[in-house]
Amino acid sequence: MSSSDIVITGIGAVTAGAVGRVAHWDLLQNGRVTTSENDYSLKLFRPDSHVKDRRYLRSCSQADGIGLAALSGLMTDSNFDPKYYSPERVGIYTGESPRNPQDHSGHFEALEASRDEHGHISEKVFGQASRSARPVTLLLGLSNNVLCYGSLMWDARGPNSNYTSSVLSAHLAVINAAKRMQRGALDLAIAGGCSDSTEEFRKATLIATNIAAGYAKGTAVADGAAFITLERRKAALARGSRILASYISSAYSCDGLGPARFDRDGNALYDCIVRALSAAAVNPAEIGLIFSGSSGLPDLDLMETQVLGRVFAGAATPPALADTSRVLGGLMEAGGMLDLGLVSEFFTCGVVPPAVRPHVNRGQFSNHISPERPFALALRCSTSGEYSCVIVKGELN
DSSP states (O other): OOGGGEEEEEEEEEESSOBSHHHHHHHHHHOOOOOOGGGGOOTTOOGGGTOSOGGGGTTOOHHHHHHHHHHHHHHHHTTOOTTTSOGGGEEEEEEEOOOOGGGGHHHHHHHHHTBOTTSOBOHHHHHHHGGGSOTTHHHHTOTTHHHHHHHHHHTOOSOOEEEOOGGGHHHHHHHHHHHHHHTTSOSEEEEEEEEETTSHHHHHHHHHTTTTTTGGGSOOBOEEEEEEEEEEHHHHHHTTOOOOEEEEEEEEEEOOSOTTOOOTTOHHHHHHHHHHHHHHTOOGGGEEEEEOOOOSOHHHHHHHHHHHHHHTTTOSSOOEEEOTHHHHOBOGGGTTHHHHHTHHHHHHHOBOOGGGSOSSOOTTSBSBOOTTSOEEEEEEEOTTSEEEEEEEEEOOO
16 A cells, blocks of 8 residues: 555644544634743643533543543534444544643542551551542553544554654554554544643643743643544545545654754754655655744754755755744644644645745745645754654645
């Protein structure tokens, strides 16, 4: 099976600015650029108004509920028919953030109350003290809740995986879901991620590890969830599905220097892009649009710019460059999915909307998107030296 036989047929997305595919495209065209983290919070979001079966929300945290709301919206956008595919041939691939230890606070408090002066824990005292904690407290802290409840929602019984790899998480979900489809293990894959980065404990952790150190200059960390559906083209057309884009190829790499460190020469990122292009049998001159992996960290963004300059140095006409995080915020584990699902809208529009043009001067790139070069290259760049590249092709009607 050629990689172009895998197509994207739907988007389910929830961010602080919009809900759903159409609303997000309108947001990217007309949204305002901001660096205030308060504008990207979903603390007041009500998942129960978007998830039909509210039983899935009883053992979930707020972050999990955001993910399930996006998965519910994806059912509608992809025109999902539960009778079309065998449940054993449907799989879910999620990128999720590490859980907040405060989700277990009731049991932690009981644990401390049962400890004597020598540090020994009384099981009897712990049992009594923990009665005040919610029975599902431990479930709230699982980092694969969206995968678990999402698979129940979609009746997805096929192979599935969960990733906690910071900003690469959703890309890894898509990459590995596509590999499973190429190997013949799945007919339908749901892939994406969710993040609660503005939650106080989570945000403090990101700042303490320098992951969010530069966001105030370009991108604020954001809450959100975004998922796409992947199907085989023939089957998607047979069931009357709308095709949003073609999945072509992907690659990922790592500097291997350790947490919060990256190679400023960009060799791993360069290798990642070159391998993705090679796997796609696409040369740089055929790329019409690049979605920046903008981290907001000036040194990392500069390195990305220099690497892209090397890759596209021989192109007679520079590709366009877009940075959707300027409007959506730094979606961390949910990042990159809207780029993949809305690529055809960008090509149809023909220009990069002003709100999503990079905030720094990257003069070697264009704002014009040529329909004669229908391939798009989407990047994710981590401050810990991890990189991913996904190449998709726009479907122009």
